[in-house]
Amino acid sequence: MTDFDAIIVGGGPAGACAGIELAAAGARVLIAEREKFPREKLCGEFISPECLGHFARLGVLERMRDGGGARVSETVFYAPSGRGVSVPSAWFGGGGEALGLSRAEMDARLMARARAAGAVVLEEASLAGVLTDGARVVGVRLHVDGVPLEFRARVTLDATGRHRAVVRRAERELRGAGAAGEGSAEASGRARLVAFKAHLEGARGAPGVCEIYFYPGGYGGLSPVEGGLSNLCFIARARDVRARASDAERVVREVVGRNRRAAHTLEGARACDRWLGVSVESFGRHEPAPFPGLLAVGDAAAFIDPFTGSGMLMALEGGELAASAVSRWLARGTEDFGPLAREYRAAYATRFDARLRLCGLLRRAALAPPALAEAGVLALGASAALRRRLARATRGGGASENHQPDLGL
Ligand SMILES: Cc1cc2nc3c(=O)[nH]c(=O)nc-3n(C[C@H](O)[C@H](O)[C@H](O)COP(=O)(O)OP(=O)(O)OC[C@H]3O[C@@H](n4cnc5c(N)ncnc54)[C@H](O)[C@@H]3O)c2cc1C
Incomplete structure (x- = not known):
């Protein structure tokens, strides 16, 4: 049993970015990633120009430039x-x-930066379940090298992408069998x-x-x-x-x-x-703070239409948004999750809702x-x-x- 301030499940751009920001701010962070990096990933691999500003702030721009x-x-x-x-x-x-850089290169560089910033990174660590206390998510159960391990944290971030593995698991465990993905x-x-x-x-x-x-x-x-x-x-x-x-x-x-x-x-x-x-x-938006103790970032919170070439940008922006809300909440030393959930929900809606609505309309035209x-x-x-x-x-x-x-x- 190990304790962290934040556990992030998923080491794509959203998870790595949130991990870098939180670790750099002094939080004890665990990133659990199912794959071993570098790994190929299905993506258009078009990295929008605004991402470079994010890379610079995360301290990883030079490493990205070196990727050829x-x-x-x-x-x-x-x-x-x-x-x-x-x-x-x-x-x-x-x-x-x-x-234009492959996800194998980009994601491995972000993950290396998260390690350097102080995050504990576990690769080949797959989600096996969520730990709950009443209605609250208090950590995760992972399979690491085939060994089941439990980790607790004050907040858990689902950064597993479109499959929303943590949210679905929490739905099953907190709302009962059959709830996860019902109707999906x-x-x-x-x-x-x-x-x-x-x-x-x-x-x-x-x-x-x-x-x-x-x-x-x-x-x-x-x-x-x-x-x-x-x-x-x-x-x-x-x-x-x-x-x-x-x-x-x-x-x-x-x-x-x-x-x-x-x-x-x-x-x-x-x-x-x-x-x-x-x-x-499916495309579009989910609940960014679905359960007490759990936030969703990147595609786990919303999947924007790929032809816009802006999913990775949203993942980086969302990772930063979540990390800054979590950092402020951790600094207050409170156990009350409500203020964090409200702040993150509001910031998320302000930042992303209009572009998600527009992209929904453009998708209809594209298809x-x-x-x-x-x-x-x-x-x-x-x-x-x-x-x-x-x-x-x-x-x-x-x-x-x-x-x-x-x-x-
Ligand atoms: C067809 C297509 C084309 C696209 N083209 C572009 C493009 O050109 N430009 C662009 O900006 N965006 C593009 N996107 C969108 C972009 O890929 C995503 O928005 C972005 O990858 C989201 O980042 P993320 O970190 O949220 O999730 P992901 O990148 O999906 O990362 C999730 C990570 O979680 C890990 N994981 C999953 N389940 C578990 C588990 N159970 N336990 C532990 N780890 C787990 C995965 O291995 C993965 O590393 C495209 C998407 C699609 C589908």
Whole structure:
């Protein structure tokens, strides 16, 4: 039995960021991560320019620069016909270029920084249960190297991503069997969308450009990453994937390739590592303070639509938001969780609700029938001012330009 101020389950950008901030502020922090880093992760690997400001503040910008990533100066959104509209990375609010770096590299660098800041990091440590005291979460049960161990903390953060492993576990244990995921697509095996990703060589994308393709039932992105490779990540209807025996290469050819630009760019490209695939059950917002003693951060709190390329930014912002609320609460020395839950909920809503609502609307357009997607791209093509405003609004619109560090690659 070991005691911490904060236990963070999940070592992606949200968990690592919260861990760095809390440990740097003097808190005793445990980060429990299921995988061993570095590990590949399904993601578009487009790191929005504003993230660089976060990396600088977390003390990890130099390590990110050393990762050999690619500069991304522009994103071009392609309608199924191949007609494209461009959004320069500078419009996203950071005022600079985006970074193309694999999640294997990025996440390992953040985790190393968390260790250096003083957090205890356990890898290959999987959640086995939550510890409760009455209605309150007071810690977690982990399997570490196959050994069950219990850890207690004043606050636990669920940073396990879209699967919300801690919240679901707490729902089961505090509200009774059957409560977790009740009615969810995952619980009933009805996930409507499936995502795939692999690194490619030989793609014909223009240097420094992220290409987004819309096609019937989904969309995908091709972004340059380190080593001269491109990362292809896409979402397709589960029924279209099943009809192709879940063969990612066939889905690329026959579904993604219905976008004319994708067919051109990907012709002759070859996957140089294994395809990763996951189901995507839902988008949008959950309760950020679901139980006394438990907060949710990153995708565990809200999953923003991947074509915005802003999920990692939200994870970093959310990790910081949670860490600063938790730090203030720890400093007060109180056991009353109510003030922390209220402060975090309010700050979360102010920071994220408007952009999540907007992205919900944009998702409907992105997954609309091809004729509508075509009309949308045409309309956006007519107004640079509108594109710029939308690009900023998917990031909350608040970040000022020209304050982000240069990539210096
Ligand atoms: C198809 C797709 C494309 C995307 N493209 C982009 C993009 O280009 N740019 C962008 O900014 N965002 C993108 N995103 C979103 C981005 O990947 C997420 O928003 C971001 O990873 C969220 O970070 P997180 O730390 O909350 O969760 P995650 O990154 O998911 O990290 C969660 C961590 O928790 C660990 N974990 C899970 N369960 C357990 C458990 N039971 N016990 C212990 N550890 C556990 C996992 O191993 C993982 O390391 C994309 C998402 C998808 C689905």
